[in-house]
Amino acid sequence: MDVVNALAETWPRRAPLRRAFADVAREHLDDVYRYLVFLTADPALAEDLTGETFEKAFRSWKRFDPRRGSERTWLCQLARSRALDHFRSEARRRRREDRSFEEAPKAAEPLAEGISPELEGALLSLSAGEREVVVLRIVLELDAVAAARVLGISRSACSMRLARALQKLEERMEAHVVA
Amino acid sequence: MSSPELVANRLEELLAGAFPETQDEARLQGLARELRSAASAAPAALRERVAEIKPAPRVRATRRRLIVVVATFTLLAAAALGARAYFSGSGQRVVHGEGMLVHDASQQPRASYQPARPYTQSSDLQGEPSLAPPAAVEPARAQDVDMWIDLRVQDADHVSSASQDAVRITRDLGGVVKSSTVDTRGNQGRAQLTLRIPIGNLDDAVFRLTQLGTVTAQRTNTQDLQAPLDRASRRIAELRSKIRIELARLASGQLTAAEELEARIHLENLRRNLDFAKQSRDSIVSKTSMADLTFRLATGATGAADKSESGIAGAVDKAADFLRGAGAIAVFLALVLSPLLVLALLAWLALRARSRRIEARLLDEPRPGTPTRAS
Numbered sequence: 311m312d313v314v315n316a317l318a319e320t321w322p323r324r325a326p327l328r329r330a331f332a333d334v335a336r337e338h339l340d341d342v343y344r345y346l347v348f349l350t351a352d353p354a355l356a357e358d359l360t361g362e363t364f365e366k367a368f369r370s371w372k373r374f375d376p377r378r379g380s381e382r383t384w385l386c387q388l389a390r391s392r393a394l395d396h397f398r399s400e401a402r403r404r405r406r407e408d409r410s411f412e413e414a415p416k417a418a419e420p421l422a423e424g425i426s427p428e429l430e431g432a433l434l435s436l437s438a439g440e441r442e443v444v445v446l447r448i449v450l451e452l453d454a455v456a457a458a459r460v461l462g463i464s465r466s467a468c469s470m471r472l473a474r475a476l477q478k479l480e481e482r483m484e485a486h487v488v489a
Numbered sequence: 490m491s492s493p494e495l496v497a498n499r500l501e502e503l504l505a506g507a508f509p510e511t512q513d514e515a516r517l518q519g520l521a522r523e524l525r526s527a528a529s530a531a532p533a534a535l536r537e538r539v540a541e542i543k544p545a546p547r548v549r550a551t552r553r554r555l556i557v558v559v560a561t562f563t564l565l566a567a568a569a570l571g572a573r574a575y576f577s578g579s580g581q582r583v584v585h586g587e588g589m590l591v592h593d594a595s596q597q598p599r600a601s602y603q604p605a606r607p608y609t610q611s612s613d614l615q616g617e618p619s620l621a622p623p624a625a626v627e628p629a630r631a632q633d634v635d636m637w638i639d640l641r642v643q644d645a646d647h648v649s650s651a652s653q654d655a656v657r658i659t660r661d662l663g664g665v666v667k668s669s670t671v672d673t674r675g676n677q678g679r680a681q682l683t684l685r686i687p688i689g690n691l692d693d694a695v696f697r698l699t700q701l702g703t704v705t706a707q708r709t710n711t712q713d714l715q716a717p718l719d720r721a722s723r724r725i726a727e728l729r730s731k732i733r734i735e736l737a738r739l740a741s742g743q744l745t746a747a748e749e750l751e752a753r754i755h756l757e758n759l760r761r762n763l764d765f766a767k768q769s770r771d772s773i774v775s776k777t778s779m780a781d782l783t784f785r786l787a788t789g790a791t792g793a794a795d796k797s798e799s800g801i802a803g804a805v806d807k808a809a810d811f812l813r814g815a816g817a818i819a820v821f822l823a824l825v826l827s828p829l830l831v832l833a834l835l836a837w838l839a840l841r842a843r844s845r846r847i848e849a850r851l852l853d854e855p856r857p858g859t860p861t862r863a864s
Contacts, residue, residue, distance in 0.1 A: 335539050335540070339535070339539055340530050343529065343530075343531040344527075344529045347529050353529070357531070357532060357534070357535050360535055360539075361535060361538045364539045364542060365542055368542045394851060394852075397852075398847070398851060421529065422527035422529035423528045423529060424523075424527050424528050425526070425527045429520070429523055429524070437852060437853045437854070438852040438853075439852030442852070444524065447504065448504070448525060449524050449525060449527055451525065454501065462845070466494065469497035469498070469500065469501055470494070470497050472497070473493070473496050473500045476500070476517060479520065480513075480517070483520075
């Protein structure tokens, strides 16, 4: 019996059973939305992109492999890809229409409830790349490995990027306070 | 460890809940706490939209699958054609093994190549027919035919008896044995007979000779000599005509002594040339009337292999042959496809790097119309 148990430990583990997509969507909808709000700094756009992300996720659900990462990581990867596609098409549109970056700011809409205006202002002054590492690591509390997987970079690069983003965030908050 | 890495490591510790040692660290933890308390729930409309997601028609997936299947099939077909062209590209196929029929096409420049007749049935040591006679010989044309037949027999006794049978068959068919070597030692032996067979009886000879054992190889060289034969015949006719003219001139009696002497010398030359032309034609006719057939018999390892053909070892041999063929095709494909794969890999790497650069630029540039509530 001991031999059998010892052998069983060495056998490759079976892939964990996948849950129903509806359950996954219900559980992670807020996280994906929050990630996209921070990444795009535009709640209305984030809402659109979240919807598209879950539609894409639904179509690709069969291809999701739980052994390669959690559902949340996979959904964030899809969301990021969708957001980058949007940024690309926006950049193309701007070039086509020859618009400068001096568009009028949209109506103020809070990024999230429960954070101070200084912090929100500092967040908005960061680049999208800096905001996304902050939201992944701190707001969504992904570990370094999962966040690095979403960003497509190494674990150490992810940690460095977070350190720099937080340092910049602190500096901007101090500047706000002084102002 | 470098300073940025130390900072990053300390940051990981603080995020994991380590006790802050400085005011800056405490402030950082406070910042993280505030960020974690940020609550931005998805709007109700978005919840409804996600809850209503239904499977869309799978046209794209089906189309993609179809494209993949067609591309794979095309690739395999191209590879098979390439392999076929590669392996049949050499002029001479050297095929070993029982009952393989080999024609040396590279050595018959003036003869039209005709494929061998199909394999009739496999032979065994009891002398059942193993191969159909070759059809590379055209009886209507003058051809020089050289043929080699390798046979496998069971033991030394069979070498001797098959050699005697070959001599008898050759004589029965009006042929001659040019040379014969029979070498037997114990149970092993080999023999080589060089036979000349009338071309008209060649098919019959080959059929009967191949019944004496198991054919391991057969090769035929055919050289078309019809054109030289026609030239020689034309030359003879031309010389005869000239001789008749000269004889008529001499018989007329109107020639001076000097002209008559000249005509006789010319006539003599013409007759000598006629003799040469006749010899040349006879030589060609002699070549084309008889075929050279080298008949080889052998025992030994091949005999041992013969016994195992119907058993496990036979199956192993066939499997090994199959694997050899598959390996050759795999090597061919690797040689052909490896540069393409390297190019594809380089292209993929370049595209990936470019995509990364574009992503970084998109994420680093300020977004137009960013909400600025705080300002």
